[in-house]
Amino acid sequence: MKKRSTTVIAIVGALIGLLWLFPFYMIATNSFKTPKGIFASVLSLPHPATGDNYVNSFKALSFVGSLTNSLIITICSVLLIIICSSMAAYALQRNHSKLSGGLLLLFISSMLIPFQSVMIPLTANFGGVHMLNMWGLMFMYLGFDCSLSIFLYQGTLSSIPLAMDEAAEMEGANRWQIYFKVILPMLNPMTVTVAILNIIAIWNDYLLPSLVLPQIQYTIPLQMFNFFGEFTKQWHLALAGITLSVIPVILFYLFAQKWIIKGVTDGAVK
Amino acid sequence: MVEINLDHIYKKYPEAKDYSVSDFDLQIKDGEFIVFVGPSGCGKSTTLRMIAGLEEITKGDFKMEGNVMNKVSPKDRDIAMVFQNYALYPHMSVFDNMAFGLNIRKNDKADTKKRVEDAAKILGLSELLDRKPAALSGGQRQRVALGRAIVRDAKLFLLDEPLSNLDAKLRVQMRTEIAQLHQRLGRNFIYVTHDQVEAMTMADRIVIMNAGRIQQVGTPAQLYNEPVNKFVAGFIGSPATNFFDVKLENGHVVNDEGIDIAVPEGQLKTLKEKGYDGKEITLGVRPEDVHAEEIALQTFPNAKVNATVVVSELMGANTMLYSKLGNIDFIAEVNSRDYHEPGDKLEMAFEMTKAHYFDKETEETII
Numbered sequence: 001m002k003k004r005s006t007t008v009i010a011i012v013g014a015l016i017g018l019l020w021l022f023p024f025y026m027i028a029t030n031s032f033k034t035p036k037g038i039f040a041s042v043l044s045l046p047h048p049a050t051g052d053n054y055v056n057s058f059k060a061l062s063f064v065g066s067l068t069n070s071l072i073i074t075i076c077s078v079l080l081i082i083i084c085s086s087m088a089a090y091a092l093q094r095n096h097s098k099l100s101g102g103l104l105l106l107f108i109s110s111m112l113i114p115f116q117s118v119m120i121p122l123t124a125n126f127g128g129v130h131m132l133n134m135w136g137l138m139f140m141y142l143g144f145d146c147s148l149s150i151f152l153y154q155g156t157l158s159s160i161p162l163a164m165d166e167a168a169e170m171e172g173a174n175r176w177q178i179y180f181k182v183i184l185p186m187l188n189p190m191t192v193t194v195a196i197l198n199i200i201a202i203w204n205d206y207l208l209p210s211l212v213l214p215q216i217q218y219t220i221p222l223q224m225f226n227f228f229g230e231f232t233k234q235w236h237l238a239l240a241g242i243t244l245s246v247i248p249v250i251l252f253y254l255f256a257q258k259w260i261i262k263g264v265t266d267g268a269v270k
Numbered sequence: 271m272v273e274i275n276l277d278h279i280y281k282k283y284p285e286a287k288d289y290s291v292s293d294f295d296l297q298i299k300d301g302e303f304i305v306f307v308g309p310s311g312c313g314k315s316t317t318l319r320m321i322a323g324l325e326e327i328t329k330g331d332f333k334m335e336g337n338v339m340n341k342v343s344p345k346d347r348d349i350a351m352v353f354q355n356y357a358l359y360p361h362m363s364v365f366d367n368m369a370f371g372l373n374i375r376k377n378d379k380a381d382t383k384k385r386v387e388d389a390a391k392i393l394g395l396s397e398l399l400d401r402k403p404a405a406l407s408g409g410q411r412q413r414v415a416l417g418r419a420i421v422r423d424a425k426l427f428l429l430d431e432p433l434s435n436l437d438a439k440l441r442v443q444m445r446t447e448i449a450q451l452h453q454r455l456g457r458n459f460i461y462v463t464h465d466q467v468e469a470m471t472m473a474d475r476i477v478i479m480n481a482g483r484i485q486q487v488g489t490p491a492q493l494y495n496e497p498v499n500k501f502v503a504g505f506i507g508s509p510a511t512n513f514f515d516v517k518l519e520n521g522h523v524v525n526d527e528g529i530d531i532a533v534p535e536g537q538l539k540t541l542k543e544k545g546y547d548g549k550e551i552t553l554g555v556r557p558e559d560v561h562a563e564e565i566a567l568q569t570f571p572n573a574k575v576n577a578t579v580v581v582s583e584l585m586g587a588n589t590m591l592y593s594k595l596g597n598i599d600f601i602a603e604v605n606s607r608d609y610h611e612p613g614d615k616l617e618m619a620f621e622m623t624k625a626h627y628f629d630k631e632t633e634e635t636i637i
Contacts, residue, residue, distance in 0.1 A: 163353045163354075163355055166322075166324050166353070166357070167353055167357035167418075168359075168370070169324070169345060170322060170344050170349065170350065171345070171422070172371055172374045172375050173345070173374050177374060181374075185359075185361040186361060
């Protein structure tokens with residue numbers, strides 16, 4: 001009886017898994033088809049398969065330039081978010097004052113403010129100080145995405161005993177050394193989570209960069225818009241472009257997987 | 271020569287009404303093994319943390335070699351500390367954990383390697399230097415925590431209940447190892463525990479604390495044989511001392527529960543001189559000074575009581591007889607050859623020459 005129910009669960013799980021993979025199948029297969037091939041049958045395998053879409057998409061997207069812009073913005077923003085939010089969470093968690101409690105509450109509350117409600121005054125203010133460029137965009141991401149990251153880090157930090165800080169202090173470490181040599185490495189699993197969440201959000205973001213970036217600093221999602229005109233949509237090129245653009249994210253995920261180790265803090269304390 | 275002075279130290283937390291530690295006054299000689307012992311919340315860990323510099327001293331001076339250290343930061347005090355939960359860095363190997371302090375101080379790499387390897391050899395960790403803490407047993411982690419302290423060759427070692435997370439057998443083994451380590455290093459050790467057996471077996475001198483105050487400072491034998499008050503008499507020794515509320519009348523201590531025992535002449539003289547004749551006092555008799563064997567009953571004919579055994583615990587060589595005298599519970603530790611079943615009614619004799627007498631109001635020792 002038990003075996004049968006396990007089999008049923010496995011089949012249902014596999015079907016749901018296939019459902020999740022279906023968009024990837026659509027993107028990958030159609031990216032090798034001609035426009036005619038796509039409209040003839042969306043679901044079929046490419047016949048004949050062509051790699052021209054990738055060459056043309058690569059050129060149309062100015063792929064090297066837009067990939068560089070996407071990489072600079074994403075990596076710098078995520079690094080800033082990780083450093084600032086983990087430090088802020090460390091300070092808030094270790095200082096048990098009313099002020100730190102209030103500040104944490106403010107950070108959490110700010111997550112409830114919809115981006116759309118602040119985007120116009122935000123771009124107006126940044127425009128006023130000539131910051132409507134990728135550096136200004138990084139600053140905005142830092143502001144928007146720190147709250148959730150601080151909240152996540154704060155939870156993990158509360159499980160790291162104060163004795164770790166005190167032991168390092170007794171050994172001769174100053175505050176910075178305690179943070180960088182002891183605390184930050186112990187936050188690695190949460191750092192990977194924070195990084196994945198933010199990389200996906202920033203890499204795919206369209207609205208904020210479209211308001212902030214000059215054309216020369218366009219990221220991949222902004223360049224993709226070139227494939228969708230008012231009257232024609234170049235699905236074959238767009239799908240090839242999407243495939244190219246997800247490769248870096250998948251590579252990061254594969255690299256980060258080894259850091260997602262359950263119970264990395266095992267053995268710190270009894 | 272490292273002398274440590276704690277001159278009338280006080281500690282009060284900002285939100286607290288009362289002092290957590292009051293008038294803690296202690297001089298520690300070079301190379302001494304001092305144990306702070308007392309029940310939970312008595313202020314022993316707070317005192318240790320003030321010595322470490324992890325807590326501020328509210329009043330009083332902490333001196334090392336005559337220098338006041340109150341405002342010196344923990345890293346500059348030349349003190350090593352072993353924490354109750356070990357506080358090992360999980361992302362570092364055993365070697366890196368032990369070398370952490372030396373690396374932070376930018377010590378010469380070759381010297382660091384030598385010191386860590388020497389410490390690992392002493393502690394039997396040589397084969398484990400590449401492992402991470404998660405791959406170690408409780409006892410091995412404890413050794414790494416000790417190793418991290420000893421590689422620094424600090425002037426003073428602080429150990430905050432380091433054995434409380436280990437099982438009973440390992441605790442006994444590590445107790446011996448820490449004592450040997452102290453002899454080998456010849457440094458000052460201050461060890462905090464709530465386990466009086468650890469205190470008795472390891473200490474040169476014990477500081478027994480209660481409610482933030484020192485109750486008595488002395489060698490294990492002094493604390494056991496000459497307790498200054500009822501608290502010390504009750505805390506030191508396992509099982510704890512039996513206490514009986516009695517009245518001194520006509521050379522006897524008596525009460526309504528069936529005690530009518532002659533007080534030995536010397537003790538009686540002292541009690542009378544101190545004005546306790548006809549007054550209520552507390553009699554303290556250790557369980558091992560309560561006898562049930564025939565020879566003892568004959569030896570102490572004026573110190574017999576009629577008791578009922580409630581529970582018998584066979585411990586091996588000895589048996590604990592949890593007994594009742596009227597409505598008073600007390601424990602007799604007797605030879606296992608003299609085993610008695612629960613429910614047995616029997617005569618027991620108190621060895622009154624070893625008894626202690628306490629003032630009922632102040633709980634200070636009279637004799």
